[in-house]
Amino acid sequence: MAGRYPDLAGQGVLVTGGGSGIGAALVKGFAAAGARVAFLDIAEAESRTLVSELEGAVEHLPLYIRTDLRDIDALRRAVEQAASALGGLSVLVNNAARDDRHDLETVEPDYWDENQAVNLRHHFFAAQAVAPYMRAAGGGAIVNFSSIAFLLNMGEFPGYATAKAGIIGLTKSLAGRLGPDNIRVNAILPGMVLTERQKRLWIDEAAVAGGIARQCLKRSLIADDMVGPCLFLASDASAAITAQTLIVDGGML
Numbered sequence: 001m002a003g004r005y006p007d008l009a010g011q012g013v014l015v016t017g018g019g020s021g022i023g024a025a026l027v028k029g030f031a032a033a034g035a036r037v038a039f040l041d042i043a044e045a046e047s048r049t050l051v052s053e054l055e056g057a058v059e060h061l062p063l064y065i066r067t068d069l070r071d072i073d074a075l076r077r078a079v080e081q082a083a084s085a086l087g088g089l090s091v092l093v094n095n096a097a098r099d100d101r102h103d104l105e106t107v108e109p110d111y112w113d114e115n116q117a118v119n120l121r122h123h124f125f126a127a128q129a130v131a132p133y134m135r136a137a138g139g140g141a142i143v144n145f146s147s148i149a150f151l152l153n154m155g156e157f158p159g160y161a162t163a164k165a166g167i168i169g170l171t172k173s174l175a176g177r178l179g180p181d182n183i184r185v186n187a188i189l190p191g192m193v194l195t196e197r198q199k200r201l202w203i204d205e206a207a208v209a210g211g212i213a214r215q216c217l218k219r220s221l222i223a224d225d226m227v228g229p230c231l232f233l234a235s236d237a238s239a240a241i242t243a244q245t246l247i248v249d250g251g252m253l
């Protein structure tokens with residue numbers, strides 16, 4: 001991976017939800033490319049394990065900043081801390097989410113608001129907070145993680161699906177607003193990716209088989225499959241690409 005996008009070496013990269021799952025693969029991928037990485041996560045044990053795993057293996061050891069992204073003041077402080085520690089920020093990956101299932105009949109307004117706070121709201125406020133640093137650097141790239149789930153009429157998580165659809169609108173609006181500053185904004189829509197959380201909570205053998213049957217590629221996707229597309233959208237290799245959505249689902253849709 002290192003060297004495939006040489007322009008990423010030395011860049012300041014911020015990844016939300018980088019402590020586990022796809023986010024952890026992204027932290028490793030950017031660090032292997034020589035980037036200076038900071039990541040925000042609520043999961044302390046996983047995050048600290050990730051940093052210790054990378055000790056001695058990468059040029060710049062990623063910086064973990066414990067942050068609950070539902071707390072926008074804390075998010076703003078974390079962005080400042082990351083920018084100061086890394087010497088600037090030119091890439092933001094909005095990745096953190098929580099795909100809880102919920103019933104139409106039992107959702108209350110507080111649950112709905114918390115669900116949007118964990119799945120959508122921090123995308124906007126992280127972009128707002130990093131934009132000045134990107135302008136100072138002469139440009140930047142924001143990659144927002146959406147999902148194909150909102151296109152599949154899945155009834156078990158209307159809040160999550162709403163947030164993931166909202167991320168597409170946000171991506172396009174931010175791309176329009178920030179394009180004149182040479183800041184690109186794109187979204188990745190993963191398909192079925194076998195992370196530890198997915199295997200523990202939602203995806204059993206039958207679901208894996210069902211998913212693969214619907215894909216063109218007859219294998220399970222893993223977190224590492226998201227790294228190449230994300231590094232591509234963060235790097236100068238995609239310098240003329242903005243306001244786009246990239247589906248990475250093994251050909252399910």
Ligand SMILES: NC(=O)c1ccc[n+]([C@@H]2O[C@H](COP(=O)([O-])OP(=O)(O)OC[C@H]3O[C@@H](n4cnc5c(N)ncnc54)[C@H](O)[C@@H]3O)[C@@H](O)[C@H]2O)c1
Nearest residue numbers: 017020021022041042043068069095096097145147190193
């Ligand atoms: N795994 C899949 O199949 C799949 C499919 C489609 C889209 N996605 C999207 O990809 C992204 C990564 O998914 P994943 O499967 O790796 O998820 P995951 O649950 O494995 O990891 C999410 C990370 O976000 C962190 N996080 C959650 N709430 C937080 C909060 N309030 N503050 C700070 N950190 C918080 C978690 O601690 C965790 O480390 C998400 O945006 C998800 O919606 C995943």
